[in-house]
Amino acid sequence: MEYLSIFVKGIFIENMIFAYFLGMCSYLAVSKTVKTANGLGLAVIFVLGITVPINYLLENYVLEEGALAWINPAYAEVDLSFLSFIMFIAVIASMVQLVEMIVEKFAPALYGALGIFLPLIAVNCSILGGALFMQDRQYPSIGEATIFGLGSGVGWWLAIVAIAAIREKIRYSHVPDPLKGLGITFIITGLMGIAFMSFMGIEI
């Protein structure tokens, strides 16, 4: 039940886009068609599902205060948490490189569609954000951290696919000229955010 609760919370209540605005840059740039949005969303789920548990291990066995005690009790005082940013980003950048190579090999069509945005997943705030929230919230086990990563990935995927579907339709509407493109996307995302706030307080 604990797992389900974290999962649902990650998707709806603490949605990466609507509650924290993480990964907005690629969210806005790649949401013109549902197909590419879907691809990028799946890539984000995958990368979050891998990097959050790896960073969890890193945090709990290397970086945290006293985390090094498992090597030698003499290291119990060592606190490397100031290094966490650079370690997290290194893990993320290398994992993204790996995902990029896998996608290039097995799904060249998707690779062509996503173009330059795959390398940019490395600087997608939602990935580093996932790692930092995991550090902040102190999940008790690696299972919960993984579920949190997957849940927020699914939330991000849901958000980008939804906005892409809306943007495909809105092309046929009469939006005021200055609001076309970026402006209307911002406002719609705001309205979707208000809608998502109705999930607040749900407990499973």
Add this chain to the structure above:
Amino acid sequence: MSAETAAATAKKDSLFSKKNRKLLIDPLDDSNPITVQVLGICSALAITVQLQQAVIMSLSVLFVMIGGNVIVSLLRNMIPDRIRIIVQLVVVASLVIIVDQVLKAFQPDISEKLSVFVGLIITNCIIMGRLEAFALGNKPGPSFLDAIGNAMGYAWILLAVSIIREVFGSGAISLPGMGQVKFLPAEWFMSEGGFYENNNLMILPPMALITVGVIIWIQRSRNQSLIEEN
């Protein structure tokens, strides 16, 4: 982008020539990082509930941006093309660690409120975007100006959004050393028996998006050349 090519030909110009001034002024409006280049939205939206946070965030980004742009520009001939993203990330991450430690030491309250968003400066697309698009191909001088220009373009949007949200959301702006500065007489507020009620919606996350959307709307109706196709 025209700014880049302009800078490439500006090698012999002085630091404040016309082309260099363009580097500084352009990002404020015509190629604003947030409203036109669509970079760095994540942090811009999340920390605009209060003016104070927005100011600290802008200063942090300014510092990281200048440091990153100048360092990468100095290293630009030494960085192998294939691993440039990792090199850039390491440079930026080291600068952000400095900012984070300084904030924790001197502004612990603000650091607490900004929580993960200081760390997220690393993945702030403005910084990576400008490193990729500008610093890798230009000398340190123009890169320095480009950094200041873009950080300022980012900062003014941040300040505008945070002032709007704080004034309408909390009815007052909290300034360091002056406490809460109310923009209406205190007895007009509903909590003091008056008639004015704060709009709590402005404090909630979705309103940041709508506020930026409206700023974009205003900017583009003034500057028609920025209008997009769909």
